[in-house]
Amino acid sequence: MRDAPTTTAGDGGDANGGDRGWFTRPVPGRRAGGSPPGDRGAGPPERPDGPPPERPAVRAAKWVPVRAVAPARAPADRPPADPVRRHYASPEERPAGHPHRPDDHPSRQVGTELPRLPYRASPQGEHQRPAELPPDRPTRPAPPAEPAAAAGQPPSADALLIRRTLTGIEPVADKVTSYFYALLFVRHPDLRALFPAAMDLQRDRLFKALLTAARHADDAPTLTAYLSRLGRGHRKYGTLPTHYPAVGECLIASLTRFAGDSWSEAAEAAWVRVYTAISQIMIDAAAEDEARSPAWWQAEIIGHELRTPDVAVVTVRPDQPYPFLAGQYTSLETPWWPRIWRHYSFSAAPRQDGLLSFHVKAVPAGWVSGALVHRARPGDVLRLGPPTGSMIVDHTTDNGLLCLGGGTGIAPIKALVEDVAEHGRRRPVEVFYGARHDDGLYDIDTMLRLQRSHPWLSVRPVVAEGPTRGLVGQLPHIVRQYGPWNAYDAYLSGPPGMIRSGVDTLKRIGVPLDRIRHDAIDEPRGTPTD
Numbered sequence: 001m002r003d004a005p006t007t008t009a010g011d012g013g014d015a016n017g018g019d020r021g022w023f024t025r026p027v028p029g030r031r032a033g034g035s036p037p038g039d040r041g042a043g044p045p046e047r048p049d050g051p052p053p054e055r056p057a058v059r060a061a062k063w064v065p066v067r068a069v070a071p072a073r074a075p076a077d078r079p080p081a082d083p084v085r086r087h088y089a090s091p092e093e094r095p096a097g098h099p100h101r102p103d104d105h106p107s108r109q110v111g112t113e114l115p116r117l118p119y120r121a122s123p124q125g126e127h128q129r130p131a132e133l134p135p136d137r138p139t140r141p142a143p144p145a146e147p148a149a150a151a152g153q154p155p156s157a158d159a160l161l162i163r164r165t166l167t168g169i170e171p172v173a174d175k176v177t178s179y180f181y182a183l184l185f186v187r188h189p190d191l192r193a194l195f196p197a198a199m200d201l202q203r204d205r206l207f208k209a210l211l212t213a214a215r216h217a218d219d220a221p222t223l224t225a226y227l228s229r230l231g232r233g234h235r236k237y238g239t240l241p242t243h244y245p246a247v248g249e250c251l252i253a254s255l256t257r258f259a260g261d262s263w264s265e266a267a268e269a270a271w272v273r274v275y276t277a278i279s280q281i282m283i284d285a286a287a288e289d290e291a292r293s294p295a296w297w298q299a300e301i302i303g304h305e306l307r308t309p310d311v312a313v314v315t316v317r318p319d320q321p322y323p324f325l326a327g328q329y330t331s332l333e334t335p336w337w338p339r340i341w342r343h344y345s346f347s348a349a350p351r352q353d354g355l356l357s358f359h360v361k362a363v364p365a366g367w368v369s370g371a372l373v374h375r376a377r378p379g380d381v382l383r384l385g386p387p388t389g390s391m392i393v394d395h396t397t398d399n400g401l402l403c404l405g406g407g408t409g410i411a412p413i414k415a416l417v418e419d420v421a422e423h424g425r426r427r428p429v430e431v432f433y434g435a436r437h438d439d440g441l442y443d444i445d446t447m448l449r450l451q452r453s454h455p456w457l458s459v460r461p462v463v464a465e466g467p468t469r470g471l472v473g474q475l476p477h478i479v480r481q482y483g484p485w486n487a488y489d490a491y492l493s494g495p496p497g498m499i500r501s502g503v504d505t506l507k508r509i510g511v512p513l514d515r516i517r518h519d520a521i522d523e524p525r526g527t528p529t530d
């Protein structure tokens with residue numbers, strides 16, 4: 001569930017989170033010489049005078065080996081390791097079995113969900129975001145605890161060596177990361193500008209990404225899906241292929257210094273191979289994406305409607321076509337907080353006129369959400385990253401849709417309703433729209449208007465407390481009183497607590513997990529992007 005709706009605080013929070021690799025640009029959370037969003041007294045900087053930065057050229061540079069290392073001897077029951085440091089001029093050139101060959105493209109692979117990492121969240125609430133599923137598959141929660149490839153198969157020699165190193169550095173993880181970044185910025189000062197001024201958030205990201213990759217070293221489909229998305233997502237930060245070797249060198253140097261008994265020539269060779277593979281997948285994914293789509297879109301605000309003192313509906317016109325699916329979300333950067341990106345769901349299905357809308361709730365200490373609600377005006381220009389997320393309608397079935405939308409989590413639910421309407425198939429859609437109080441149901445008029453237009457749609461407002469036009473109680477509890485839901489696909493969107501208790505409730509009343517969809521739970525909307 002996500003670092004996308006999915007626990008998204010879609011618009012809600014500006015907490016830092018997300019799955020980013022070690023090339024994340026300065027992000028959310030911190031600004032050069034400034035305080036984090038949550039710090040008292042941290043005021044937004046003045047709006048920059050100049051236009052948004054130019055799009056950097058993302059190019060597939062020739063891969064530069066981290067350093068020459070003899071490949072480890074492959075176990076007899078496995079094919080020899082691919083010398084992954086090679087850069088193939090085209091996807092077709094890659095050998096069979098290469099994790100990024102065209103016929104092995106993640107969109108044609110299954111089992112791409114990323115298991116939850118056993119890694120602590122950062123103090124700022126950062127969480128690992130699971131890999132996105134291909135858009136033709138629904139989001140599924142409760143991923144397996146172990147990589148799919150590990151089930152029934154012994155781990156490879158490289159995977160064992162890497163896990164051993166990770167265990168070895170765990171007690172000194174803070175030192176390793178501090179050393180790593182110090183080394184990186186001393187050896188490659190030009191890279192410093194790509195990272196946040198305050199590095200505490202970044203440090204956890206590195207190790208989460210490493211743990212993720214290491215845990216899935218034997219699971220090519222999962223690893224490829226995760227890293228490809230990461231590589232594509234890094235385009236908007238201006239990450240270049242030439243940056244990867246610098247990071248690789250410093251990573252190996254840091255491990256060498258701190259891994260103690262778990263470090264050996266064999267371990268180093270394993271890390272080089274795996275890091276090389278990781279880099280290559282990210283570089284390839286970014287290069288392939290470059291042929292298909294821009295690294296970002298500019299989007300002019302053409303509508304800004306304050307629905308409550310804290311919630312605005314913001315409508316933008318992208319500077320070029322922006323293809324997406326109802327239920328997905330994007331990353332968004334405002335001119336007031338350069339390089340701070342936040343996730344927001346599209347609140348409408350794709351429209352003929354190409355306009356996009358978002359529901360944004362200003363949250364305390366939320367720099368971006370506060371600016372979008374209280375400062376943004378028509379004429380302001382935002383930047384959008386690519387669409388992502390897999391909480392989309394499965395149009396191959398006639399199952400009904402059970403939708404739980406809590407607060408601004410109603411945004412993608414409305415988009416899903418419009419999507420069903422546009423497909424013209426009559427399937428029951430039951431929406432439970434929750435808020436803490438009646439006046440929090442800021443989009444109820446729109447939802448009731450849709451209900452009047454579509455006989456297959458039922459909308460029930462639910463408030464946690466107080467006088468109301470609707471039902472009183474917590475969304476999951478109320479949903480339980482209706483049903484049965486065993487012929488429905490369930491979609492949940494709202495605060496993390498609502499998603500968790502909603503999933504628990506639905507499981508308890510017999511809705512199979514593979515019919516319950518939601519974005520990542522640990523990454524509220526408004527959190528930093530990958």
Ligand SMILES: NC(=O)C1=CN([C@@H]2O[C@H](COP(=O)(O)OP(=O)(O)OC[C@H]3O[C@@H](n4cnc5c(N)ncnc54)[C@H](O)[C@@H]3O)[C@@H](O)[C@H]2O)C=CC1
Pocket residue numbers: 004005006007008009010011012013343344345346359360361405406407408409410411412433434435436440462463464473474475476493494495496497498499501502523524525526
């Ligand atoms: N803006 C967007 O595009 C999207 C936002 N979101 C997320 O939706 C959330 C919206 O926040 P708010 O509007 O402040 O909503 P809220 O916090 O006021 O709660 C909305 C509803 O969820 C229920 N709820 C909250 N905690 C619960 C729990 N532990 N168990 C059961 N029910 C619970 C409330 O009773 C209420 O009905 C944020 O977390 C945001 O990240 C999700 C998807 C898209």
